[in-house]
Every structure is written in structure tokens, then in C-alpha cells.
Amino acid sequence: MNKLTSTFVTLLVLFVLFIASILLNDSLLSNMRIDLTENKVYSLSEGSSKVISEIEEPINLYFFFSDTATKGMVGLRNYADQVQSLLETYSAESQGKIRLHIIDPKPFSEDEDRAAAFGLTGAQLGMMGDAIYFGLAGTNSLDDQKVIGFFDPQQEQFLEYEISKLVYQLAEPRLPVVALVTDLPVDGMQNPMTGRFEPPLTFYTQLQQLYDVTVVSAASESLPENTDLVLMAHATNINESLRFAIDQHVMSQGKLVVFADPYYESSTMGMPGEASDLSLLNDWGIVINEKIVLDPQLGLDIRGPQGGVIRHPGILGVSAEQIDSSDIVTANMDTINVASAGHISLKENSELNLIPLMQTSSFANVINNEDMMATQNPSDLSQLISEEGSIYTLAARVSGTLTSAYADSEDTSTITASQNANILLIADADLLLDRFWVQQSNFFGQTVYSPFANNGDLVINAVDNLSGSASLISVRSRGTFSRPFNKxxxxxxxxxxxxxxxxxxxxxxxxxxxxxxxxxxxxQIDATSMMIxxxxxxxxxxxxxxxxxxxxxxxxxxxxxxxxxxxxxxxxxxxxxxxxxxxxxxxxxxxxxxxxxxxxxxxxxxxxx
The missing domain is CATH 1.20.58 (Methane Monooxygenase Hydroxylase; Chain G, domain 1)
Incomplete structure (x- = not known):
């Protein structure tokens, strides 16, 4: 065999081996992947894998992306490829429980009508003014529907969480049961000062639209059956039996949302300054300091006693710079208004971890409740602020090993600890009232809400995050797919x-x-010639x-x-x-x-x- 023939045979063998390797990869190795990216943007976290493993009935996912209408939109198409790749990972890992359908809703087609019927958002981005669809719709065997209206590239770090939440909601279609432990007039009440009937609080109305909410007064003795999440909102003088029930629920479920106020100034019954019941938190090693935070930099302008506009250092407009944008609960929030807030810390030797979600500026100070109550003029409050300030935590996520307040109980059925506690704490309850974040108006018989702060978003996000399974809560924030050219x-x-x-x-x-x-x-300039x-x-x-x-x-x-x-x-x-x-x-x-x-x-x- 001459050299030319030998080379030809070698190339032919290599070509056959190449084709065979492709066929072998498609048939045997199609579900095997190795994610070599730094932030693991093409793999699922342990929490998402756990959500997928708990699926019992098949789920259909419909990924709508206007591939034809987005020619030339390189950035959007790259992100769409990333989303599709991640959805394919969900489908592959589910072993047939998640059925992925990829659809290009071309203009004036049945697929476009189907996308609109699901309620997906059609953005007017096309060259010819065509609607661009880039969303996800899901259905289960009970014909329940959940959608992600449009995948915002700015929300890339929460992409996996949003998809896993949609899958979880389809796998568990039952509305979460939220026990709202509160002494606030959430259902509305007649104001004793004005005699007018005040409508239900907006945050409570929004919660009712999304969850199965039961109001539990602090004087109650137990929580509703099948409670998924306890939301404490300025509960005062909690009944001992209810206190034990809340403790045991947190020990078993590990989840709790707390709006606790050391100085609730919005009381319509008597003098302001009533404090929330903080005893259970103290027993757990969590401290909401009873001193009031003043911040001259974040103070909001209010109408003063003399009718003029004056800055109030105790009513704060916490801006995006002081809000943690990496946590799903506080992401993309611009302003949260609080009033007479406390600050959060842990006791010494605590085994818990505290992650601040909302903080003051570095100019903040604290004063005693008595000083706050005795000072009516905001200008006088400013005189109590020293030049040397500190940063205080107004809201935080507390996690880790939590020991029960009843760990020494002789009752053997008492759960003494929670290994994976996840508690969201906000050291203010005034922010729940409408006047701090939303305006209501009547538009042809319908109530229209116009929020001017993100207080309501904070409540909904907190409940949304903790009302799901522990697996869903643990889903990590994903890394960023796009990498900058640092050089x-x-x-x-x-x-x-x-x-x-x-x-x-x-x-x-x-x-x-x-x-x-x-x-x-x-x-002197020459007046006759006016020349330069x-x-x-x-x-x-x-x-x-x-x-x-x-x-x-x-x-x-x-x-x-x-x-x-x-x-x-x-x-x-x-x-x-x-x-x-x-x-x-x-x-x-x-x-x-x-x-x-x-x-x-x-x-x-x-x-x-």
C-alpha cells in the first residue's frame, strides 16, 4: 500500500469515527453535561433539583420567544439562548416530568394568539412594530396556569429562582396558608378621632389576593391548621399558648416573617409609642433594640407644627443604596419608608447568621423611647443627633440553628431546635400603614392604588419567598452570564x-x-471706530x-x-x-x-x- 492510499484510508477512518462519535453522543450522552462556567450558570442548584424531584404529576412548560422577529437583537437572543438552555436542563433532570415546548410566536399566527391567551407580555421592540414575546407559561394536570410574562435581562441573577418558583407552584397548586398574627386594624375600622370608617390596609388586601390569609389576634390560643407561614405584624401581649404555638411552628417549619416595632407611633387608640411583643425573639437570641433610630441623611420632609416643610430624622426614606439588591426579597426596590424604627442585632455567642437587608446611612444615631415621646418638633429631634454616627440594620434575614424558647420543657413532644431556620425581620410596623407608601383613589367605582414607595413589595416578597418549600427558599442567585471585557x-x-x-x-x-x-x-475703547x-x-x-x-x-x-x-x-x-x-x-x-x-x-x- 503506497503512502497516498494509506493517507486516504486514515482520513476515511477518522471521518467514520467522527460520525460515529456524534451519533453515540446524541443517543447515549445527550443528557450528560459539564458546566465549566465560573458561576455555574448552566447548572441547577440543589434547591431546584429538590423541587424537581418532588413533582408527582407531569408539568408542561411553554417557552415563547420571538426568534423570527428578533433578528439582529444580539443581546436579547444571547439571553434567550441562556434561558432555553436552562429550561432544557430542567426538562432533562426531571426525567420526563417536565415537558418543554419551544414556540416562536410569529406575528398574526395561532402561536401569537396562544401567547396572548396565556397572558404573556408582548414588548414592542421589533423593527416593524411587531410584538416580541419572551416569556414562559406552565400548566399542570389540573389545568392550573402560571406565567413569567417577560424574562427581563436585568433580573438575570434571579432567573433560576423564578423558574423554580413557577415549577413549584404548578407542582403544589394549593394556596399557602398564612397566619397573620397582628393587633393592627387590617380589616379596616372606624377611626375614634374622626368618626370615619377607614378601609382595610392595602398590604392585607394584596395578601388576600395571593394567599389563604387568616388573621390571628395576639389574644388567640392557637394557629390555624395547616399553617404554612406565620407573619407577625406588631403583635402585642401575645397569649402564652399562642406564643408556644408560634415557637413550635418555627421549630418545625423554620420560617417566620416579623414586623416588630419598638415604638409604634401610628396607634389610633391612645398615645403612640406602644411596642410590639419582643419576648419570643429575645428568647431565640435575636435583639430588636428598643431605642429609636434617627438618620438626618435619610429623613423625609414633612409638614411641621408651624405649617412649613421640615425634615424628620425619625421618618426615613431608605433608598436603594441602603437596600440589599442581591436578595430576592429586596431586589429592585428604590425606596422603603419607615417611621420610628428600631435596629436588629444578635446576642453574643449566638449560633445564628444575620444578613442585613436594609440599613441606615453612616450618620444615624439612636435615642430612647422617652425622648422620642417627649419631643414633638422634628427640629428638636435633630438636636439630639451627634456628629459621630453609625450604620444600623433595619431589616435582616436570620438563618442557622435556632433553639426553642421552650427547650427546657419537660414535655417530650416539644421540638427543641430548628437546624435550618430562616426568619425575615423588619424593625418597624408603621411601614405597613397606607400613609407611608400608597395612595388610594376611586376611579369609576373601583379602588386604584398608587404606591410611592416599595413597602407593599417588601411584604409580598417576604411572604412569597418564605411561604414556599425549604428547597425553593434555598435556590441560589445565579451568576451573570455576560462577562465584561475588563482589559x-x-x-x-x-x-x-x-x-x-x-x-x-x-x-x-x-x-x-x-x-x-x-x-x-x-x-478705554476707541469710541469713533468701535474697532477691537x-x-x-x-x-x-x-x-x-x-x-x-x-x-x-x-x-x-x-x-x-x-x-x-x-x-x-x-x-x-x-x-x-x-x-x-x-x-x-x-x-x-x-x-x-x-x-x-x-x-x-x-x-x-x-x-x-
Whole structure:
């Protein structure tokens, strides 16, 4: 066999092996994946896997993405590929319990009508004004429907949580039972001061639309059966039997939402300043300090006693800078208004973990309840603030091993500890009242809510997060799929710094020139000719020349920036297109040569003689 024939046979064998490996991969290895990304953006967390394993009846997921109408939208299409890949991972891991349907709802098609029927959002992003669909709809065997109206790329880190929540809601269609332990007039009441009937609180109305809510007064002796989550909202003087029931529920379920106020100033019955019952939290090693937080930086403007507008350091508008955007409960919140709030900490030697969700600025101080009650004028409160402030935690997530307040009970049926406690604490209850976050108006017989703060979102997110299974709560925030070009950004920052230096120089020279012109104009001008003097003309010419030179310098810096970026891009292209394949080729040739030498060096069986 000559050399040419041998090469042809080798290439043919390699081609056959290549085709066979593809067929083998499709038939046997299609469900096997290795996620090599830094943040594991293509794999599921343990919580999502647990949610999938608990599915009993098949679930259908319909992924609608306008593939045809998004030609040229590179960023959106890349994110859609990521979402589809993640959905395929759900389907593959479910072993047939999740049936994924990928649909391109073309304009004026039945698929588009189907997307609209599910209630998906059609964004007007297309070149021809066509609606772009990029959402997920799910159904179960009971014909329940859940949807994600539109996958927002800005919410990428919560992508897995949202999908897992949809799957969980379809697998467990029963509405969560929420026990609202409170002394607030959530159902509405007649105001004893004005005689007018006040409507139900908006946060309570919203909860009723989403959950099976039962109001439990602090004087009650037990919780409703099948309670999934306890929400304590300014409960005072809790009955001992109810206190024990709450403790045992948290020990068994590990979940609790608390709005506890050391100084509830919105009471309509008597004097303000009533505190929530904090004894159970104290027994657990959680401290909501009874001192009131004042923050001159976050204080909101209110109408003062004299009718003017004055800043109140005790009524705070906590902005996005002080809110944890990485937690699903407080993500994408701009403002949360609180009043006379306390602050949260743990007792020494506590085994719990505290993660702040909402904090004050570094200028905050604390004062005693008595001082707060005795001071009616906000200006007087400002006098109590020292120059040296601190940062205080207004809301937090507490997790870890929680010991029961009744751990020493002789009753053997008492649960003494919870290993995976997850408690959301907010050191204020005034924020639940409508006047701090929402306005109600009547529009043709219907009540319209116009929120001006995210207080209601905080309540709904907290209940939504903790009313699901422990597996769903544990779903991690995903990493970001897109990776920045750090070197390019570094080059841009350096160039911008040089631009700023040039611009400052230009501004300084401009100021000096204008001063020079002002001095010249103050001098006597030839009244007969009204001609510009030679000195003024020289100054103007000098300024024009300087401006031209600096603009040339700015263009040169911009050119150098682009040249550095282009050079970096060219180097990467050379490495990816030429160097990497060459290195791989040389490596394969070296391995082949080594194998050939070993084959030659190995004696054949007949050559032993």
C-alpha cells in the first residue's frame, strides 16, 4: 500500500469515527453535561433539583420567544439562548416530568394568539412594530396556569429562582396558608378621632389576593391548621399558648416573617409609642433594640407644627443604596419608608447568621423611647443627633440553628431546635400603614392604588419567598452570564482620566482668557471706530489657537484609546484563529511522533531471536 492510499484510508477512518462519535453522543450522552462556567450558570442548584424531584404529576412548560422577529437583537437572543438552555436542563433532570415546548410566536399566527391567551407580555421592540414575546407559561394536570410574562435581562441573577418558583407552584397548586398574627386594624375600622370608617390596609388586601390569609389576634390560643407561614405584624401581649404555638411552628417549619416595632407611633387608640411583643425573639437570641433610630441623611420632609416643610430624622426614606439588591426579597426596590424604627442585632455567642437587608446611612444615631415621646418638633429631634454616627440594620434575614424558647420543657413532644431556620425581620410596623407608601383613589367605582414607595413589595416578597418549600427558599442567585471585557474597560478608564485632565486644562485656560478679555474691555475703547483693539484681537487669536491645539490633543487621546483596543482585539484574534490551532496541531504531532517511536522501539514477537 503506497503512502497516498494509506493517507486516504486514515482520513476515511477518522471521518467514520467522527460520525460515529456524534451519533453515540446524541443517543447515549445527550443528557450528560459539564458546566465549566465560573458561576455555574448552566447548572441547577440543589434547591431546584429538590423541587424537581418532588413533582408527582407531569408539568408542561411553554417557552415563547420571538426568534423570527428578533433578528439582529444580539443581546436579547444571547439571553434567550441562556434561558432555553436552562429550561432544557430542567426538562432533562426531571426525567420526563417536565415537558418543554419551544414556540416562536410569529406575528398574526395561532402561536401569537396562544401567547396572548396565556397572558404573556408582548414588548414592542421589533423593527416593524411587531410584538416580541419572551416569556414562559406552565400548566399542570389540573389545568392550573402560571406565567413569567417577560424574562427581563436585568433580573438575570434571579432567573433560576423564578423558574423554580413557577415549577413549584404548578407542582403544589394549593394556596399557602398564612397566619397573620397582628393587633393592627387590617380589616379596616372606624377611626375614634374622626368618626370615619377607614378601609382595610392595602398590604392585607394584596395578601388576600395571593394567599389563604387568616388573621390571628395576639389574644388567640392557637394557629390555624395547616399553617404554612406565620407573619407577625406588631403583635402585642401575645397569649402564652399562642406564643408556644408560634415557637413550635418555627421549630418545625423554620420560617417566620416579623414586623416588630419598638415604638409604634401610628396607634389610633391612645398615645403612640406602644411596642410590639419582643419576648419570643429575645428568647431565640435575636435583639430588636428598643431605642429609636434617627438618620438626618435619610429623613423625609414633612409638614411641621408651624405649617412649613421640615425634615424628620425619625421618618426615613431608605433608598436603594441602603437596600440589599442581591436578595430576592429586596431586589429592585428604590425606596422603603419607615417611621420610628428600631435596629436588629444578635446576642453574643449566638449560633445564628444575620444578613442585613436594609440599613441606615453612616450618620444615624439612636435615642430612647422617652425622648422620642417627649419631643414633638422634628427640629428638636435633630438636636439630639451627634456628629459621630453609625450604620444600623433595619431589616435582616436570620438563618442557622435556632433553639426553642421552650427547650427546657419537660414535655417530650416539644421540638427543641430548628437546624435550618430562616426568619425575615423588619424593625418597624408603621411601614405597613397606607400613609407611608400608597395612595388610594376611586376611579369609576373601583379602588386604584398608587404606591410611592416599595413597602407593599417588601411584604409580598417576604411572604412569597418564605411561604414556599425549604428547597425553593434555598435556590441560589445565579451568576451573570455576560462577562465584561475588563482589559477594555481598564483602557477606557485610563483614557477618560486623560480626557478629564485635558478638559480641566481647557476650562482653566478658558477662564483665564475670559478674565483677560474682561480686563481689556474695561480699558478705554476707541469710541469713533468701535474697532477691537490689537490686544483683544491677540487674546482672541491666542484662545482660538489654544482651543484648536487642545482639541487636537483630545482627538489624539481618543485615537490612542481606539488604537490600544484595536491592538488588543487583533492580538486576541491571532491567538484564537492562528496560535491556538497551531499549538494544538504541534501537540498532536508530538503525541503521534512519540507513539510512533514507541511502536518502533517495541520488538515484535518473531524478532526475539
Amino acid at each position: 477594555v474597560e481598564e483602557l477606557e478608564v485610563q483614557a477618560q482620566s486623560r480626557f478629564r485632565e485635558q478638559e480641566e486644562r481647557l476650562q482653566n485656560q478658558l477662564l483665564e482668557t475670559e478674565q483677560k478679555l474682561a480686563e481689556l474691555q474695561n480699558q 483693539s490689537p490686544e483683544e484681537q491677540a487674546a482672541i487669536d491666542n484662545f482660538i489657537e489654544q482651543r484648536i491645539q487642545i482639541r487636537q490633543a483630545l482627538r489624539e487621546v481618543r485615537f490612542e484609546l481606539q488604537r490600544d483596543i484595536d491592538a488588543l482585539g487583533n492580538r486576541l484574534k491571532v491567538i484564537n484563529i492562528a496560535v491556538s490551532p497551531l499549538l494544538l496541531t504541534f501537540a498532536l504531532l508530538a503525541v503521534a511522533r512519540l507513539l510512533r517511536r514507541r511502536a518502533v522501539a517495541t520488538p515484535k514477537a518473531g524478532d526475539a531471536q
